[in-house]
Structures are given as C-alpha cells and as structure tokens.
Amino acid sequence: MNITVVGGAGHVGLPLSIALADVSEKIRLTILDINQEVLDKINQGTMPFLEKGAEEKLKNIINRNLFTSVNSNVLTQSDVIIIVIGTPVDEHLNPLFSVFNKLLEQLLPYLKSDQTIILRSTLYPGTSQKVFNLFHEKYKINIHVAYCPERIAEGKAMEELYSLPQIISGFSEKALTIAKEVFGLLTNDIIELSPMEAELAKLFTNSWRYIQFATANQFYMLAEEKGLDFYKIYHAVTHNYPRANGFPKAGFSAGPCLFKDTMQLSAFSNNQFFLGHSAMLINEGLPYFVVQQIKKRYDISKMTVGILGMSFKGESDDNRSSLSYKLKKILEIEAGNVICTDEYVFDTQLKPLEEVLMNSDLLILGAPHKKYREISTNKIVIDIWKWMDSLGC
Ligand SMILES: NC(=O)c1ccc[n+]([C@@H]2O[C@H](COP(=O)([O-])OP(=O)(O)OC[C@H]3O[C@@H](n4cnc5c(N)ncnc54)[C@H](O)[C@@H]3O)[C@@H](O)[C@H]2O)c1
Numbered sequence: 001m002n003i004t005v006v007g008g009a010g011h012v013g014l015p016l017s018i019a020l021a022d023v024s025e026k027i028r029l030t031i032l033d034i035n036q037e038v039l040d041k042i043n044q045g046t047m048p049f050l051e052k053g054a055e056e057k058l059k060n061i062i063n064r065n066l067f068t069s070v071n072s073n074v075l076t077q078s079d080v081i082i083i084v085i086g087t088p089v090d091e092h093l094n095p096l097f098s099v100f101n102k103l104l105e106q107l108l109p110y111l112k113s114d115q116t117i118i119l120r121s122t123l124y125p126g127t128s129q130k131v132f133n134l135f136h137e138k139y140k141i142n143i144h145v146a147y148c149p150e151r152i153a154e155g156k157a158m159e160e161l162y163s164l165p166q167i168i169s170g171f172s173e174k175a176l177t178i179a180k181e182v183f184g185l186l187t188n189d190i191i192e193l194s195p196m197e198a199e200l201a202k203l204f205t206n207s208w209r210y211i212q213f214a215t216a217n218q219f220y221m222l223a224e225e226k227g228l229d230f231y232k233i234y235h236a237v238t239h240n241y242p243r244a245n246g247f248p249k250a251g252f253s254a255g256p257c258l259f260k261d262t263m264q265l266s267a268f269s270n271n272q273f274f275l276g277h278s279a280m281l282i283n284e285g286l287p288y289f290v291v292q293q294i295k296k297r298y299d300i301s302k303m304t305v306g307i308l309g310m311s312f313k314g315e316s317d318d319n320r321s322s323l324s325y326k327l328k329k330i331l332e333i334e335a336g337n338v339i340c341t342d343e344y345v346f347d348t349q350l351k352p353l354e355e356v357l358m359n360s361d362l363l364i365l366g367a368p369h370k371k372y373r374e375i376s377t378n379k380i381v382i383d384i385w386k387w388m389d390s391l392g393c
Pocket of ligand 1: 006007008009010011012013032033034035084085086087103106120121122123150151152153154256257
C-alpha cells in the first residue's frame with residue numbers, strides 16, 4: 001500500500017507515519033509537508049520534537065519505506081492520502097474552513113479517481129461532509145473520504161497509537177474498508193461511527209478533558225481564596241474513593257488542542273456551550289488568579305519573578321498556547337522583572353535554570369518537568385500542581 005501523509009512532519013502526522021511505516025515493510029509511506037527544515041531533520045533520522053520511543057523507530061525506517069517530500073506530485077502514486085494539517089480557530093474563536101479549502105486546491109491537480117483520503121485532523125462538525133461534497137459535486141472526482149480522528153496525548157503517541165481504540169467513519173464502503181485496513185495495522189479495537197458522530201466524538205473527548213481540568217482549577221481557586229489548602233482537601237476526596245478517580249490536580253491547562261477544540265464545539269452549538277465557555281474562563285483565568293494571590297503576600301513590583309517551565313505540559317517541548325507565556329505577560333506588567341527557563345522548549349528568550357534560580361526572588365512553576373523535583377532552593381516557590389512537594393511549598 002502506498003500512503004502519503006499530508007502534514008506528516010507535525011506532532012500528530014509524524015508519529016502516525018512512523019508507526020505505520022514501522023509496522024509493515026509492505027507499506028511505502030511518504031510524508032508530504034511544507035516545512036523543509038523539519039523534513040531535513042527527519043531525513044537524518046532525528047525527531048524534530050519530543051515523542052518518547054519515536055526516534056529509535058524513525059532511524060530504522062527512514063529511506064527504507066519512509067520517505068519525505070515537499071512536492072504534491074507524490075500524491076499521484078498514492079492509494080491512500082491521510083491529511084493531518086493543523087486546524088486552528090480564528091480571532092473570533094471560530095473554525096477556519098478556508099484552511100482545508102486551500103489545501104484541497106493545492107492537492108487537487110495530483111488526485112485521481114478511486115483514491116482514498118482519510119481526514120485525521122480535528123474537524124469542526126460537518127467538515128468531512130463539505131470535503132466529500134467538494135470532490136463529488138464541485139470537482140467531480142470520485143475520491144473516497146473517511147474521517148478517523150487522532151486521540152493520542154502528545155508524548156505518548158508511540159504507545160497510544162497501538163493501545164487506544166480507533167474511531168473510524170466514511171462516506172462509502174470502500175472508504176470504511178480502507179480505513180479499517182490502515183488502522184487495523186495498529187489496533188484491533190475499531191469503533192465505527194458516521195462522519196459527523198466521529199467529528200463530535202473527537203471534540204467531546206477534548207472538551208471533556210478541558211472541563212475536568214477546569215473543575216479542578218475552580219476548586220483550587222475556591223479553596224485557596226479562602227486560605228485553605230486545596231491539596232489537603234483533594235487528598236481527602238480522592239484517597240481510596242473510586243468515584244473520585246480521574247479527578248485531576250489543579251494546573252495550567254491549555255496547549256494546542258483542548259482550548260481550541262472546546263471553542264470549535266462552542267461554535268457548533270451557536271455559542272451556547274456554556275460549560276465549555278466557563279471552562280475556558282476558569283482555565284485561562286488561572287494565571288491571573290495565581291498572580292493576584294501572590295500579590296496579597298508579596299510586593300512583586302520590586303521583585304524578579306522566575307518561571308520554571310514554558311511548555312504547555314510537563315516533559316514536553318511544545319510551547320504552543322502554553323499558559324506559562326500568558327503568566328509571563330501578566331508578570332511583565334505586575335512584577336519588577338520576569339525571567340523564564342525550560343528544560344526542553346527552544347526559545348532564545350529563555351535563560352538557563354541555574355541563572356533563573358539564582359536571580360529570582362520568587363519562582364513560579366509553569367510546567368511540571370521531572371527535573372524541577374530535584375531543585376533545592378531557599379527562594380519562595382509557588383507550585384499549583386504541588387509538584388515540588390519536597391520544598392514544602
Ligand atoms: N497535537 C496533538 O496532541 C493533537 C492530538 C490529536 C489531534 N490533533 C489535531 O491534529 C491536527 C494537527 O495537529 P498537530 O499538532 O500535528 O499540528 P502541527 O502544526 O504540529 O502539524 C501540522 C503539519 O502540517 C504541515 N502543513 C501545514 N500546511 C500544509 C500544507 N498545505 N501541505 C502540507 N503540509 C502542511 C505543517 O508544516 C506541520 O508540519 C490538528 O487538527 C490538531 O487539532 C492534535
């Protein structure tokens with residue numbers, strides 16, 4: 001089978017490409033992407049971002065049955081085309097269908113009848129239908145269209161691609177058969193839905209998680225505002241109490257997916273998704289709350305505040321939509337000075353950990369990286385995850 005993954009150099013596309021090419025030498029997989037710099041890295045067998053267990057596999061398969069290209073003409077040789085480009089929301093927090101329109105115009109000259117396109121990006125409900133209609137009504141080309149959402153967590157792809165059930169949907173028997181054949185290489189646990197059900201299933205998955213984090217964050221703010229220790233209460237609630245399983249700890253919750261997918265669902269419900277909007281206000285409000293709480297105890301206007309961790313979650317190098325950057329912006333107004341560090345994020349503005357530890361009067365944990373557990377400091381530390389427990393902060 002000849003597969004092309006469009007957007008295959010990205011956080012979702014690359015682990016999927018590696019997993020598929022690794023599972024069978026009979027697959028010839030080409031990554032089609034516009035980012036030549038990242039493709040150069042991939043061609044050298046180097047992962048452009050952190051993804052546990054991916055680089056070892058990449059080194060084995062690159063130029064064996066995994067190839068890269070910036071040229072859309074590779075599509076002419078493809079039986080299956082998996083599309084996994086980014087699907088952002090705009091300045092009104094609405095989905096942007098134009099991203100897909102543009103992409104399809106780019107791909108169209110190289111497509112031919114009877115090819116199968118599997119949409120893998122997270123989509124605003126109804127997008128797969130629009131794509132199908134474009135091919136069949138406007139372009140008059142018999143492309144089979146499937147929608148098979150990705151539900152892995154970044155950093156766990158090489159484990160979860162094989163262990164999570166795969167939701168599949170399609171507009172024809174052939175689309176469904178091909179989707180089953182492709183994802184059946186990774187898992188036997190396949191769930192079939194209609195395309196719009198599958199689009200909603202993905203948005204429900206992420207919104208559910210975002211709302212869970214918001215619930216914990218709201219409880220955290222509620223307790224801390226009253227001068228109570230949230231984690232003492234959290235322990236009492238969750239300890240040996242199965243019905244509280246899955247109650248997350250408080251912490252900055254954002255990143256490239258949860259926020260924007262909750263907003264996509266909101267747009268789909270005509271901005272009547274009150275729970276989703278409340279979750280957004282709570283999660284996005286947490287950095288403000290943290291700064292206000294600190295200001296009650298310290299005059300930060302004359303202090304240097306250090307932020308430890310700029311990625312959107314622990315043990316990740318992905319700083320897209322990270323709330324640590326929002327915290328930094330707030331502190332640039334409120335504090336005397338702000339300096340930031342991260343173990344994994346590449347950002348020329350960041351300082352080495354030692355420099356931040358030495359020059360800060362107060363430290364705020366921005367992302368719970370393992371390394372920060374080893375820190376020994378006599379500086380004030382604000383840790384909403386209670387991650388650096390040993391410090392007793
Ligand atoms: N990041 C996650 O954890 C995650 C998880 C599940 C689903 N998703 C969804 O997967 C999709 C992709 O997310 P991502 O995090 O991998 O994004 P990403 O930005 O890391 O990757 C997108 C890739 O597409 C490439 N690209 C953009 N336009 C292109 C074009 N016209 N032709 C070819 N390549 C093009 C980019 O260069 C990039 O390499 C989104 O819809 C996202 O919501 C992401």
